[in-house]
Amino acid sequence: MKDRQIDELLKHASEAPPRAVNPETLDRVSQSIENTLRPVRPLPPTWVLSLGLIAISAGIASAGAARLGFNGIHKMNVLERSLIFPALGILVWLTATAFATEMIPGSRRRVASGTMLIVSSLALFAIFAVLFRDYRTDHFLSQGIVCLVTGLLHAIPTALASWLLLRRGFAVNPVTSGLSAGTLGGLAGVTVLELHCPNFQALHILVWHIAVPLVSAALGAWLTWASVRWSGQRR
Amino acid sequence: MIRAILGCAASPMNQDIDLELLMAQYQRGDFTAATVLIRQLSPQLSRFFGVQLASREEADDLLQETWLRIHKVRHTYRPGEPVLPWFYAIARHIRVDHYRKVRRRMSREEQLEDMTEIERVLPLKLGEGLDLESLLAPLPESQREVIAMLKVDGMSLEEVARATSSSVGSVKQKAHRAYTKLREHLAAVTSRRTGGPS
Numbered sequence: 001m002k003d004r005q006i007d008e009l010l011k012h013a014s015e016a017p018p019r020a021v022n023p024e025t026l027d028r029v030s031q032s033i034e035n036t037l038r039p040v041r042p043l044p045p046t047w048v049l050s051l052g053l054i055a056i057s058a059g060i061a062s063a064g065a066a067r068l069g070f071n072g073i074h075k076m077n078v079l080e081r082s083l084i085f086p087a088l089g090i091l092v093w094l095t096a097t098a099f100a101t102e103m104i105p106g107s108r109r110r111v112a113s114g115t116m117l118i119v120s121s122l123a124l125f126a127i128f129a130v131l132f133r134d135y136r137t138d139h140f141l142s143q144g145i146v147c148l149v150t151g152l153l154h155a156i157p158t159a160l161a162s163w164l165l166l167r168r169g170f171a172v173n174p175v176t177s178g179l180s181a182g183t184l185g186g187l188a189g190v191t192v193l194e195l196h197c198p199n200f201q202a203l204h205i206l207v208w209h210i211a212v213p214l215v216s217a218a219l220g221a222w223l224t225w226a227s228v229r230w231s232g233q234r235r
Numbered sequence: 236m237i238r239a240i241l242g243c244a245a246s247p248m249n250q251d252i253d254l255e256l257l258m259a260q261y262q263r264g265d266f267t268a269a270t271v272l273i274r275q276l277s278p279q280l281s282r283f284f285g286v287q288l289a290s291r292e293e294a295d296d297l298l299q300e301t302w303l304r305i306h307k308v309r310h311t312y313r314p315g316e317p318v319l320p321w322f323y324a325i326a327r328h329i330r331v332d333h334y335r336k337v338r339r340r341m342s343r344e345e346q347l348e349d350m351t352e353i354e355r356v357l358p359l360k361l362g363e364g365l366d367l368e369s370l371l372a373p374l375p376e377s378q379r380e381v382i383a384m385l386k387v388d389g390m391s392l393e394e395v396a397r398a399t400s401s402s403v404g405s406v407k408q409k410a411h412r413a414y415t416k417l418r419e420h421l422a423a424v425t426s427r428r429t430g431g432p433s
Contacts, residue, residue, distance in 0.1 A: 106321035
């Protein structure tokens with residue numbers, strides 16, 4: 001059987017009138033809509049929402065680094081600064097756009113949330129691997145945990161504030177939206193660490209700094225999954 | 236105004252533009268526009284649920300739930316954007332949500348029984364007269380919805396990609412796989428009916 005024949009079969013089958021919808025159902029729907037019908041203000045364009053998300057990420061990252069001290073950026077050379085921060089800026093912008101898109105049903109998705117997380121992690125891994133060549137592992141665990149916690153402590157408020165900004169949106173895929181929110185928060189967390197952390201040992205940065213967006217995204221996805229499941233069980 | 240819109244809506248070429256207009260008016264609080272939208276899109280949405288093997292009662296419930304959700308989140312539609320992907324994205328969300336709830340309730344055994352039922356019914360229906368639900372029944376859910384939107388509702392690849400939160404490439408791939416599966420299935424059905432090797 002050829003594609004054309006399948007096309008014809010589908011066309012033939014779809015030409016049959018769709019099964020009639022129960023008029024009572026439609027009346028019920030109309031009635032309940034009428035009772036609560038008020039003018040609404042449509043959501044702003046995606047770029048406005050993305051700008052808001054970028055502002056939140058930049059604001060929280062800068063405030064966090066200001067409180068902890070800009071020791072990391074002061075220790076960096078020009079090449080390190082000019083590669084790390086523009087890359088973080090681009091990744092934050094892409095993730096913010098992906099997250100804003102996630103919250104608007106039927107909008108065009110250029111990059112999937114999962115892909116964005118993988119791309120962000122790999123891009124940061126590549127940049128850090130190229131720039132940092134000190135392979136000592138002094139205080140690997142103790143300093144690493146401090147950095148991971150610091151990053152997450154900035155990732156969580158960023159993700160929450162971002163979610164708050166997009167609260168008027170509607171997540172058709174709540175788990176991927178949670179993943180996006182977590183990734184965005186995680187990138188803000190990494191930015192804080194790059195501004196603040198003066199430990200330039202390659203393994204420390206490759207493991208603990210990159211763990212921030214990964215853990216944060218996993219937390220975001222898990223929390224939304226759990227809340228969907230919980231609200232489903234409650235209904 | 237609404238009469239003019241309804242007049243234009245008869246032309247499939249203008250359907251999307253008119254739905255956009257109606258949607259914008261619905262957002263401004265126009266009840267007539269809301270009613271027209273409900274009357275015009277409900278059969279299409281009901282068929283979308285039907286193709287996903289929902290019973291008539293289930294399809295009615297899902298339709299009602301979809302409209303209530305659409306009403307709640309009507310501000311998320313941005314004027315000028317394609318309207319059908321917006322409606323279908325919400326309808327799809329409701330269906331997936333419903334499917335999850337049902338799956339939680341049903342035991343694995345019951346699910347297997349249902350699958351056998353579909354396989355049994357399909358060849359008989361094909362012999363008697365074609366209906367869309369039976370034709371698409373052998374396809375997995377993700378492929379079925381893509382074929383329903385592309386071939387039944389006449390949406391473009393881009394619109395289906397928007398409605399399913401995926402890329403155009405992924406929609407093309409699903410459609411291709413669905414055609415391969417349909418080809419195999421229809422060949423098997425034909426050979427069974429003509430008494431050929433099964």
